[in-house]
Amino acid sequence: MSPKVGVAPKRRAEIIEATFFCIALKGYSNITMQDIADSAGVSKGVIHYYFRNKEELFLSVYDKLIRDLDSHLARKVDRARTPPEKVCAIITAVFEKIRENKKFQVVLLDFWAHSTKNSTLKAANANQYARYRHLAKKIIAEGIAGGYFRECDPARVASALIGLIEGLTIQWILDEKAFDLARAQKLTEEIILAFLQK
Amino acid sequence: MSPKVGVAPKRRAEIIEATFFCIALKGYSNITMQDIADSAGVSKGVIHYYFRNKEELFLSVYDKLIRDLDSHLARKVDRARTPPEKVCAIITAVFEKIRENKKFQVVLLDFWAHSTKNSTLKAANANQYARYRHLAKKIIAEGIAGGYFRECDPARVASALIGLIEGLTIQWILDEKAFDLARAQKLTEEIILAFLQK
Amino acid sequence: MSPKVGVAPKRRAEIIEATFFCIALKGYSNITMQDIADSAGVSKGVIHYYFRNKEELFLSVYDKLIRDLDSHLARKVDRARTPPEKVCAIITAVFEKIRENKKFQVVLLDFWAHSTKNSTLKAANANQYARYRHLAKKIIAEGIAGGYFRECDPARVASALIGLIEGLTIQWILDEKAFDLARAQKLTEEIILAFLQK
Amino acid sequence: MSPKVGVAPKRRAEIIEATFFCIALKGYSNITMQDIADSAGVSKGVIHYYFRNKEELFLSVYDKLIRDLDSHLARKVDRARTPPEKVCAIITAVFEKIRENKKFQVVLLDFWAHSTKNSTLKAANANQYARYRHLAKKIIAEGIAGGYFRECDPARVASALIGLIEGLTIQWILDEKAFDLARAQKLTEEIILAFLQK
DNA sequence: CATGAATGAGATTTCATTCAT
């Protein structure tokens, strides 16, 4: 067994990571393969050795992004006990992710913009949001069943929860000085819990 | 902006309109000048006669977009009497705009994504959002002063209002079948008014 | 994977065979070393171990092709007794070769096309045709000497014989439905023998 | 109407001509767009302005080649009176074409080689050969009907006529010193007329 | 004012070849 065999997955991950940084820096459609190669410290040809083409590479970056967010969310939510705590866990998870790495939401926004023109990306996005809403819905439904929340449509509130989180974080991404991210996070909790516990 | 007599302003407007449709159809960075020329029914050269380059053209499209939204918002809000009605007017204005022309939000999303890489666009975006929030803040402050709303920070609630609107409409744009847009609009009103009137 | 000694000649032949199939399938200048490696079931590196470069490999394929045709021709001709039978043996040998393996003529045509640009290949081709004509010429001269054929220039008729064979088989390769190959073979015999025995 | 409008067809023809020379010089698949641009004295971009891609350009070259040969053939044949003269006119037309411009057959050979891998080219080739054979068949049938030729299958002899012409010219292209082209032409006439008038 | 031919820089992608293991 050649020792170089083991290099492949590591190299793939490195290229994905480099591409993520490049997208954050210059944007989905302004990056060249050369940018990525330079950033990853490999030759241009290597990228095509690991990824059939630019689109496949970008979809791989998106996949990793989503997987990271999902596992982060799941970890946070699992650690919480009561439904109200779980709702706060969702909010905290996303805001935390963005605070620790602003690039995260910048890249995601770029993918969203492109998803209206790329059907594969669109499907992946729709799917991710659906899972995201489903998680929130389940938690809210449990809260209602457990007497934590008043009677309401869990699916609708779930989309509002997601909407409020994303709407605030995007505003912040577009203009960091618009408001304080930590206070926006607190506000999100207040509004959603107020509505659920009214 | 070159205000020329005769056909010039009309031609300019036609090119901007055509560009808007092209962005909605293929996305900010996938359009060629030829696409725009074809769509506008003019020759490629003409576009460079009216707009120094592609970026200037795109910024002009963004300007028009914002001016349209602003005047639409202002009209709606002016027609409303009480602060609660004015809050609903903001919500209605945006949801209406998107319902009547889905392209509107698609193009806006595209501009947002690019604004993280284009400082002119970023400034324009920050400015627009600031005005947008300012409008909401003023209305909320009036509502508190007039006894319609409970004591709270008008600026923070304003950003939440905008965030909820944008977060829900983007979700819908990314997956129309996720939920019904009219019900999302109603939900927005409920959540915000509940929070303000609690 | 155990490296075997003495495996070299066999491996070489396998690679040549695989290359032949690839040329027939995709054409001389559309094949990649990867195609050949895949088809031969070896790694890319191995090909360069046995052949200095692509051109040397292709020339080896051509050599094998010619050697195969030559020995096939010689066997057929040796088996025939009289000059007319030997002429028919040449015709039969080539048509048979092509009928049993259409790829043969496809690959040969490809080599011919490239021989106008590759001097090594051109020389090899000229040489092969010269031997081919020489064989026919000798048979025809024997036929004249033996009273089987009328007085004529053996060299000229030899080139006509080769020309008619190749001209018909190429037509058939380019459009199999143009005519029946077996009847074309018979026609070749008729025309050449009629001319020689007139 | 801009005077430059008239330039387009001329430029197209120039590019086709330049491509023809390049194919003759370096071969179908060894030419780069840069070679063609240099040879035509235009920039690389211009070629893509007139031809969608390399394949479309090559097919245009093939079209012109065939059109030229067809009209040359038709002119020659029309000028001849009796069927035997018309048969000789076909032979003369092709041999003349090649004698006056050796490139002609070199390029055609290249196209044939590629036609086994390109379905558009293959269809065009099959079609051209069919028309070519049809012309010869008609003339032979007229000759039989007019008592010039003995009873025989015109279609079969037509393919033999074409085969003999092409088979000899290709031999000559591959090795000019193999025989004299003028004598090969005479030989073709002798063999075919002898067979038809036997 | 308008056209569209022309440019050429630059992007993606392919691939023969090398070489460390």
Next chain:
DNA sequence: GATGAATGAAATCTCATTCAT
């Protein structure tokens, strides 16, 4: 002997921009 990761030159094709008419 054998592998496959890596290279980088070179190819095709795109496109904003210019400019002669």
